[in-house]
Amino acid sequence: MSRVSNASFVAALALYFFATAGYFGYVIWKSNRWKIFATVALGLGWIFELVALVGRVTVSGHAPWGNMYEFTMAVTFVMVGVFLFVGQARFGLAQIGGYVAATAAILMSVGWVLYAEPGQLQPALRSNWLTFHVMLVMVGASLLLFGAILESLYLVKVRWERVHGLESESADSADGLVPEYQPGDLAGDLPSDLAGDQPGDLADAANHESGSTARRGDGAVAAEGPSGLIARLPSAERLDSAAYRIIMFAFPIWTLGVIAGAIWGEQAWGRYWGWDPKETWSFIVWVIFAAYLHARATRGWKGRGAAILAVIGGTAILINFYAVNLWIAGLHSYAGI
C-alpha cells in the first residue's frame, strides 16, 4: 500500500509537470487542444494524488499531516482541486493553470526530497482538536497561497497594462503613478480591447496581443517574449477580483484554524497561546492578510499595495512551513520533516 501511494505521488508529480507545459502551450498557441491536454493531465494527476493520499492514510492510520511530506501532499491536493473546480470551471481562469500547476509541482518536488516513511503520531499529536486545527490550517494555507499567486500575476499584469496604456478603469491610479508609456494614437482602440474581457476564453488576450503587435510596428514597445505570456494572462482586474474572493473565503478558515490550534494548545500544554515560533508565524500570516483585507478597502492601497501584501502573506506561509519546520525549533517542531 505504501508503494502504491508513493508510485501515485510520483505519477501525480509527473502529470503536474505535463499540465504545466500544457497550460503554457495553451497560452502561447491559443489552441484548445492544449487546454484539453493540460486539463486532462492536471485532473489525472489530481486523481493520482488522491490515491496517494488515501494510500498514505490507510498505512499510517492518521490524517495526512504527520510530517512535511504528507502535509505537502495535502496542501497541493487542495490547491490543485480549488484551481480545477473553482478557478478554471467557475472563474474561467485557465490561463493561469501553468502557474498553479508549476507551483504544485515545485512544492511536491520539495516534498519528495523531504520524504519520510509513514509513522505513528506521538501522544501529543493525537487529538481531535489537532486534526481539526491542521485540516483548517491546511485548507486555509492552500487557498491563501492560491490567492497570493493570483495577486503576484496581477502585479505583473497591471504593470504590463500600464506600460501598454491598457489600464482598466478600476485599476489603482490613486497612488499618483503615471503610466510609463501611453500611446496617444491608440487611445481610441481601448474600449474594444476591454470589451473582449469574457471569462473562459482568450479573446481578450488575443485582442491585447494584436494591440501590442500594432504598437510594435511603431517601434515603441519592449521585447516580445515575456510580454507575450503576460499579455495572455487574464485581465488585471479579473485576477485581482478572483484573488480577493479567494482570500476573503480563506481568511475566516485560517482564523478558525488558529483558534482550534489555541484550543489544542490549551489541552496539550495548558496554555492557549505561548508565542512558539509556529504560533508566531501563523499570527504573522493572519496579521498580513488582515492588513490585505483592510488595504482592499483603502484608497491608495487598493490594487498594487494590497497585492504586494498578499504576496508577502503567501511568502510568510511558505516560511511558516519550511523555515520554521526545518530551522527554527519550537513545540511544533516535533512534527519534524
Add this chain to the structure above:
Amino acid sequence: MKKPKPDAAQQAAFEVIPNEPPKAMERLRGWRRLRSMRTAIQLLIVVAVVSIVGSIVPQRNSSPAKVDQFMSEHRFWGEVFDRVGLFNVFTAWWYLALLGFLLFVTLACLLPRTRAYLRQRSQLRAVPEEGEFPPLSGTESLTTALSADEASSAIRRLLKKRWWHLSRVNGVGQFLAERGGMREGGSLLFHWSFFLLALAAAVTITTKFEGNAVIVEGTTWVEGGRVNFDEYSEGRLAPYFNTHKGFTVALDDFNVTYRDDGSPADFVSRIRVLEGGRELVTDDVRVNKPLSFGGVKIYQTGYGWAPVVRVSEAGRVVYSGPVVMAQSGENGSAEGVVKLPSSSGEQAGLELRLFPDFQLVPFRATNPNDPRAREPGALDIISRSDDPNRPLVVITEYRGDLRLDRPQSVYSLDKTALTEVGQKFATFPSNANEKLGSTAELPGDISVELVDLRRFSVLTVKGDTYGIPLAALAATVAFVSLYPALYAHRRRLWIEIADEGDSGSVIRFGGVAYQRKDLFGPEFENLRALIAEAAGGTKPGTASASEDELTPK
C-alpha cells in the same frame, strides 16, 4: 456597462466623520489621521515585522537553552539583546506598547463608527421624519387600486418576509427598509472582540497559578501552596482569584504503553482527587485529556523513574522509599541519589543509575583520554529503550563530604569532596536470577535492596478560572462576526405611498446599495416586480430604476 466592483463602497463604512464645527477641525486632523485605515494597515505591518524578530531570536519562554547558548557564544551582543528584551520580545514593554497602540487606534476608529451604527439602527426603528426623506419623484412608481393603508401593509408584509428591517410609517406614508446591516455590525463586533481577547490575556497573566506536581505511583500529593510544587509561578492577583484549595491527589496507577521501536505510544495517570478525606473525582489524565474540576485543571506533562529501595547500614534500615530519578540522557539511563549524612564515620552518598532495557555493547570512547579506550574487550552498558524489559541498576557509593550546607540538586551528588569507594549491579526481584540479585552489598556494610520498579508522573496543576472562558468567548465572537463582516452587504429602500383618494394610491420607491452594487441591480428589479404583484399589479410608472440616481443626503 456594469463591471463588478465588489468593494468600492466599503470605504464609506470606515470613514464615518462626525459633523464637528470648523473650529475643531485642526485638532480633528491628527485624530482623523490616527484612526484612518492607512494608519491601521501600517501598524499591522509593523506588528508583523516585529513579530518576526521574536521568532528568529531564541525566546526564554520557549527555548531557554538556546538563549543560554547564545549568551555564552556572543557575550556582548547577548548582553545587549537581553537589555533590549530581544529574548522576551512578546512580553517586552515595547511590544506590548505596540499592540496597545494598535488597540488604541482601533478604539479611535471604533467609537465613532459604533456611535454612527447605533444611530442608524435606532433611525430604522423610529418614525422617519418627512424632511429626511430624499425626493422620490422621478424614481420607480406605480399606481394601485388599493388604498394607501392596504398597499402599505401588503408591501410591509412582503418585505418583512424577505428579512428586511422596516421603520414605522410616518404621517405621509413614508417608511424605510434595510437589509445587510450586519456587515457593519459584524465588522464592529469583530474588532471589539479584540478588546475582550486582550482582557482575557491580561486576566490569564495576572490571575493564574501554575506548577508541576511530581507524584510517585501509589503515593499522594497535597496542593497546599507553592512549596509543594515544582516550577511554580503565579500572577500578581492569583491569591485573590485562584486560591489554593488544598486538595489531595492520589496517583493510584501510572501506565505507559510502548511501540515496537520502544517509543512511548501513550501514558496515563489514574488519579483520585480528595478534599477533606472526601473523594471528589477519579479519572484518567493523559496527554490532550486534562482533568478539570472546580476551576483547576490537571494536565499530564511528563514522567520518569522512581525505583523503591531499602538501604541498610549494619543491618539497620537508614532509608526506605522511592528514589526519584532524572533522565540523564547518558546511554539512555536515568539517575538518582540517596544521601546518607548520618552515616557512621564519613558521610555517604549513593548514586543509582537505571538502565530500563539494558544491553552490553563494545565500548566506544567519546573521549580519547578515557583509560578504558585502550582496554581490549571493554564493554559498556546502554539502554535500548525506555521499556523496562531488562532493568539494571548500577549503584555507586561515595564517601566524604556531601556539602549539604550549600544549595543542592535532588537528582545528583556534589562530588567535589567525595571519592568513589565501590560499585555494584542489581536488578529488581521480578528480574533477579543467579547472576544478578536484587540486593547489592557495598563497602562500609551498606546494603541496597531494590524493592520495586515504579514511575513518577509529572502533572501540571493550573488555576485559571476566568481567563480561559473570556478568551473562548472572544474567539467565538471574532469568528462568528467575521462572516457577516465580509459577506453581508447593506442596502436600503425608501418607500412612499401617497393616497390618491378614490383612484387608489401611488407607490414610489428607490434604493441604494452601500456594498456589492453589482448584486443590487437584479435584486431591485425583482423587488419591483414583487411589489407590483403585492400591490395589485398595475402599470409601472416612470422607467428609470437606478440605484445610482438616488443617494442619501
